[in-house]
Amino acid sequence: MKKIEVADGIHMLSMNVEDILFEGMWDIANGVTLNSYIVKGDKTAIIDGVIGWDGIPDTLYKNLEEINIAPKDIDYLIVNHMEPDHSGWIEDFKKINKDFTIICTDKSAKLVKSFFGDDEKIQVVKEGDTLDLGKGKKLSFHPVPNVHWPDTMLTYEEETKTLFSCDMYGSFGKINENYCDDNLTEEEIEFFEEEGIRYFSNVMATFTPQVKKAIKKTGEFDIKLIAPGHGPIYRKNPQKIIDDYTRFSKYSDGAGKNEVTILWGSMYGMTKKAVDYAEKVLEKKGIKVNKLEMPLKSESEMMATVFKSAGIIVAAPTYEYKMFPPVAVALEELGRKKVTGKAAFSFGSYGWSGGAQKELNEILERNRMKWDFVEAVEFEGSPLQEDLDKVKEGILKLIEKMEDKIVK
Ligand SMILES: Cc1cc2nc3c(=O)[nH]c(=O)nc-3n(C[C@H](O)[C@H](O)[C@H](O)COP(=O)(O)O)c2cc1C
Ligand SMILES: [Fe+2]
Ligand SMILES: [Fe+2]
Known part of the structure; x- marks a missing residue:
């Protein structure tokens, strides 16, 4: 698992996963990353906590400690999307931290209950609701239903102008060294564009009308950084992945490359x-x-x-x-x-x-x-x-x- 400070007070924890069938069916030749983000103010939030594929996510806890965060110090779990590739570790997390609040949409709250039982402390958020973590870190929440599942939302952090986009703006492909577009090589940028097409076609294509709405919603934010749940983050040129997704949406409707x-x-x-x-x-x-x-x-x-x-x-x-x-x-x-x-x-x-x-x-x-x-x-x-x-x-x-x- 890699950890990088991607903006002031925001850490990315990322894990490569290979040799799996994504969604139990997609044979993804080049793997995929699962990304979590930690936002630290006076309070600490983790966004899209990744699953430990091999049971209790020890590696995640170890990495948290290395950035001076004890799992029990996490106050909020922001569940942008309940699909277990983003939230599957809640059950293990409960064993070591009894006192945290899950922040999610109403649709997600129902899913949290049916997947993990109903003893969770849940705070349901609606479009535009905010959460002040202190030390200048303020999150706002923006549902984008059916950008994959009905519960999905985007989370935006005001101070660093970071959009935590979950499945939106994601791509397949494991990451070797370079996690941000500002240090990806030309070949890596091309690689992730192709892997973005593979991801969009395999996971997102059915939901193209909702993806188009989410692209429109993205336009409402002043964005310096896009931090998705899968694939690299976009800090040098966030517009690049927005443009890519705009083009991929057109592929769903019959457009394509000259091939x-x-x-x-x-x-x-x-x-x-x-x-x-x-x-x-x-x-x-x-x-x-x-x-x-x-x-x-x-x-x-x-x-x-x-x-x-x-x-x-x-x-x-x-x-x-x-x-x-x-x-x-x-x-x-x-x-x-x-x-x-x-x-x-x-x-x-x-x-x-x-x-x-x-x-x-x-x-x-x-x-x-x-x-x-x-x-x-x-x-x-x-x-x-x-x-x-x-x-x-x-x-x-x-x-x-x-x-x-x-x-x-
Ligand atoms: C298992 C099998 C089933 C076939 N069923 C039909 C059929 O129902 N109707 C038909 O016109 N031809 C049928 N054929 C013939 C093939 O369509 C024909 O041999 C064709 O040339 C095969 O082209 P291919 O070599 O590109 O596979 C069948 C052939 C096989 C081996
Ligand atoms: Fe998903
Ligand atoms: Fe996902």
Whole structure:
């Protein structure tokens, strides 16, 4: 666990977590950080206390001591969001500190009770409520419901102009040495931008309308520092992560980078022949191609890659009268995360009846995805030259459709 004084009287405690499935399902290749913050006035508050994945969070207590804070001296736990990746240690904390107050929204209070029992001292806060910690440190609270869970809020510290944004403005990716944007290298900044896309697409995409509201709310504060629950903090240029999140919200609605992602699968290589051909056509046009062979790619990577692309090609054969299941499952997942409005094209091989295309339409319809498709190409067995010509034609039309969707 790392600890850094990020502003006068504000410490960040951060822990890298690897080899876990985030939310029990996302295979995050580059890990994630869990960040807690300590705000010290006359009274002490801890914001988003991180979980000890291995039981009692001894390391957290040890680190608190090193910054001269005994766990029993903590007066307030600010629960910006009750999800256990931020608050899972309350139960252990109770064993060593009987006298602390939890500050949270009314929705969070209900969750605290159902997750940790109802013997907690809870102070419910509403929009604009404040808490004076003394020595100039004053916190204010700002609910942003459904920026992940219904209970979520932002906490703002007036003196240092710090926004503790919880899941908002977070990203995946473990942190090695540099925790603030003012000492991240160019490569690290790029790394966290990509990991931000992965995080947004995996965790936040379903809640894009609420994220947009939270971005708007961010505009009401004078901000010097953004301190999220996951990923680096932004002190040199807080606007950078606000701009990133603004752009990611647009990816949810169909915008994307000037890239085409081919989401594909093939049992015996027939569809693959057309995929390889499509890749060459796109490369000749100077467009970056991302190939996602399913089920080999992780769901986390699939989601991030499709999410950030302005153009999508779905290439899948027919399997038992329906679409090749690994590709159908991926599409379904994109639908559940409300990845809508993408420019798209589909093709695939069949043996006798076909059916992949029909299922594709059903998935799109059921999830109200509103992807804008070029006419599909289906071929029997191995694609003939005339089939490949149709694939090329489809790609050229796809490129046209992508034009007004490209944002970066
Ligand atoms: C397990 C299995 C199930 C299949 N089910 C169907 C089917 O229901 N209807 C159909 O037209 N073709 C079906 N096929 C044939 C494939 O769609 C055909 O072989 C196609 O060329 C496979 O393309 P691929 O090599 O890209 O996987 C099936 C093939 C397999 C191996
Ligand atoms: Fe969360
Ligand atoms: Fe979180």
